[in-house]
Amino acid sequence: MSGPILFQPLDIRGVTLPNRIVVSPMCQYSARNGYATAHHSVHYGKFALGGAGLVFVEATGVTQNGRITNGCLGLWEDGQGEALQPIAHFLKQNGSVPAIQIGHAGRKASMQRPWHGNGPQTEEDIARGDFIWEALAPSALPLDDGWLTPTAMSKKDLADLKSSFAEASIRAVKAGFEVIEIHMAHGYLLQSFLSPLSNIREDEYGGSLVGRMRYPLEVVDVVRAAIPEGMPLFVRISSVDGIEGGWEMDNSVTFVKELKARGVDVVDCSSGGNSTKGATNSSLKRGAGFQAPYAERIKREANIMTQAVGLIRDPKFAEKLLCDDAADLIAVGRQFLYDPSWAVHAAEKLGQTGNFEDWPEQYGWWLEKWDKSLRAMGETP
Ligand SMILES: Cc1cc2nc3c(=O)[nH]c(=O)nc-3n(C[C@H](O)[C@H](O)[C@H](O)COP(=O)(O)O)c2cc1C
Numbered sequence: 001m002s003g004p005i006l007f008q009p010l011d012i013r014g015v016t017l018p019n020r021i022v023v024s025p026m027c028q029y030s031a032r033n034g035y036a037t038a039h040h041s042v043h044y045g046k047f048a049l050g051g052a053g054l055v056f057v058e059a060t061g062v063t064q065n066g067r068i069t070n071g072c073l074g075l076w077e078d079g080q081g082e083a084l085q086p087i088a089h090f091l092k093q094n095g096s097v098p099a100i101q102i103g104h105a106g107r108k109a110s111m112q113r114p115w116h117g118n119g120p121q122t123e124e125d126i127a128r129g130d131f132i133w134e135a136l137a138p139s140a141l142p143l144d145d146g147w148l149t150p151t152a153m154s155k156k157d158l159a160d161l162k163s164s165f166a167e168a169s170i171r172a173v174k175a176g177f178e179v180i181e182i183h184m185a186h187g188y189l190l191q192s193f194l195s196p197l198s199n200i201r202e203d204e205y206g207g208s209l210v211g212r213m214r215y216p217l218e219v220v221d222v223v224r225a226a227i228p229e230g231m232p233l234f235v236r237i238s239s240v241d242g243i244e245g246g247w248e249m250d251n252s253v254t255f256v257k258e259l260k261a262r263g264v265d266v267v268d269c270s271s272g273g274n275s276t277k278g279a280t281n282s283s284l285k286r287g288a289g290f291q292a293p294y295a296e297r298i299k300r301e302a303n304i305m306t307q308a309v310g311l312i313r314d315p316k317f318a319e320k321l322l323c324d325d326a327a328d329l330i331a332v333g334r335q336f337l338y339d340p341s342w343a344v345h346a347a348e349k350l351g352q353t354g355n356f357e358d359w360p361e362q363y364g365w366w367l368e369k370w371d372k373s374l375r376a377m378g379e380t381p
Contacts, residue, residue, distance in 0.1 A: 004350045005322040006315065006330065010053075012265050012305070014230025015178050017097050017329075019053035020322060021343045024309050024333035025101040025181065025236070027058045027072060029113040034061065034074025036083040044087050047336055048094035049360045051343030054329070055091050057084065057100040059183050062168035063161065066104035066189070069113050070130040075102060076164065081171035088176030094360065100172050101236065102223075103183025104161065106192045107137040107150040119276075120147045136161075137192055138199040138206060138215070144276040158205070158215060161189075165219050166226040173227055181234035182223060186273030190216045191238050194255065195247040195274050213255055217262060224263040234307070235259055236268035239294035243275055249297060256302035268307040268331060269295040286310075288317055296326035307331050315346035 010017045023044075030039040040057070047055045061067035061074040074080050088098035105111075110133045112121050121132050136157060137150035153161070165182075172180055184190040192198035193215045199206050205215045224233055237255070241247040256267050271291050291310035299306040308327035312318050318330040336342050347353045356364040356371065371381055 004315075004319050004352055006319050006350065007347060007352050010328065012179075012232040014228075015097060015232050017053040018095060019051070019343065020329050021052050021318075021346065022054040022099075022307060022329050022331040023047045023052045023056055023336050024331040025056040025058045025183075026333055026337070027068060029069050029071035031071055031073045034064065034067065034072070034076065034080050036073060036080070036087060040073070040084075041087055041090065045090050045094070046340035047343075048091045048096040049363075050336075050339075050341035051347065051358055052096050052336070053343070054099050054179060055096045056179075056181060056331075057087065057098070057177070059101050059103050059105075059188075060168070060172075062102050062104055062164040065109055065133045065136065066106075066161075066164070067110075068105040068108060068188070069111055070125075071113055072105075075100075075168035075171045078171060081175040084172075084175040084177075092176065092178070097179060098177050099179035099181060099234075100175075100177045101181040101183050102165065102168050102172065104165075104189035105135070106187070106189030107135050107141070107143050107148065107198065108187055109133065109135040109150075110148060137189065138201050141198055141200065143187065143274075147276075152201070155203075158218075162219060162222045166222045169223045169226040173231065179232045179234060180223065180227060181236055181268060182219060183236055184216055185236045185238040185268075185270045187238070187275065188273075190219060191247075191274060194251070195238075195241055197241060197243060197246045197274055209251060209254065213258060216255075217258055220259060220262045220264060232265045233263060234266040234268055235264050236270055238273055239269050239271045239291065239298065241274045242272045246274065249294065252294070252298060253301045256298050256304055260302060260304045264304070266305045266307055266329065267295075267298055267302070268309060269298055269327075270309055288312065288314065289321060292321055292326050295321075296324075299325070299327060305329070309333065315349045318346070319350060 007019045091098035135148045135150035140152045142149045239252045292308040295306035295308040305328040307329040309331035313335045356367040
């Protein structure tokens with residue numbers, strides 16, 4: 001097939017993505033008791049109208065106490081799946097593949113919305129009507145001074161949470177999502193099992209690398225078993241903690257080989273987040289595609305499809321990552337907040353289209369004529 005790889009379809013199991021552009025999961029902190037609101041419909045809908053191939057709905061808690069903030073989405077009851085259904089339907093109807101990230105916040109649960117401080121909740125948050133709840137984690141180690149000391153999960157907690165992951169996955173499928181991603185990054189529960197910085201358990205779920213990988217892999221097994229055979233399963237990892245003594249790239253390669261053996265199709269390669277001191281991302285210097293080398297190495301050494309993410313804004317750069325075989329998919333976050341039509345704009349920049357045929361029909365017919373008028377006036381869009 002000729003033309004930019006960015007705009008070539010990709011088959012993953014029984015699903016065909018129309019292009020390689022992914023809207024990265026981005027919490028909106030705008031849910032009510034875990035239920036999607038009008039904000040979510042408008043927010044996600046924009047990206048489908050803007051031509052993204054795969055649109056991820058944000059980190060969604062599989063239990064009520066697995067939410068990051070009071071404003072996070074949930075899938076712990078059927079009504080929440082029903083509230084997400086029109087969103088999945090709209091995405092699909094407008095040419096995007098609807099996807100959702102599910103997870104548990106672990107020791108980072110019950111924190112503030114970013115614009116209220118992005119730290120542990122305070123009296124001010126309670127005064128706003130929010131509430132604080134118990135955080136669960138592999139070990140009773142707070143993220144940092146002043147954060148909740150989580151309760152170390154019992155064997156029953158572990159078993160119950162696996163059931164919650166399975167039930168949430170089934171609700172996601174019923175809601176019409178065609179791709180599920182398990183959140184195993186950024187210091188949330190499943191990554192905190194992996195990292196020796198946050199997991200000091202002495203049972204079979206801690207200690208050696210094999211022990212620390214055990215619970216996240218068990219979660220993969222229950223999710224894979226709960227969803228249809230033809231449904232792609234993604235996992236987002238923190239490729240490195242970026243903190244001395246923490247999770248390293250060699251560990252990621254070993255872990256991803258295990259993920260692949262259990263039926264994971266794509267690994268979404270992020271980093272960091274397991275300590276406020278280590279910032280929200282790794283200590284790696286920020287720059288265009290700064291996490292893409294993780295996607296490249298994991299793709300090569302674990303022989304699996306990868307998704308690159310992190311400061312990817314220029315379509316030509318995105319295309320180069322694909323041409324260099326550094327990744328199979330390009331996830332874009334903040335640039336999509338800035339320009340929800342980034343995907344159709346990228347097509348124009350790569351010379352893929354110039355006549356607005358990729359735009360929604362409600363817009364394209366008008367924009368083509370508008371473009372002609374602009375050009376006659378010596379202007380361009
Ligand atoms: C508002 C916002 C919310 C985010 N929420 C999530 C989330 O729910 N799950 C997740 O894995 N990453 C989340 N992230 C991280 C993004 O998915 C992405 O990895 C990060 O922003 C880097 O990509 P970018 O430079 O293209 O924005 C969030 C980022 C932003 C800006």
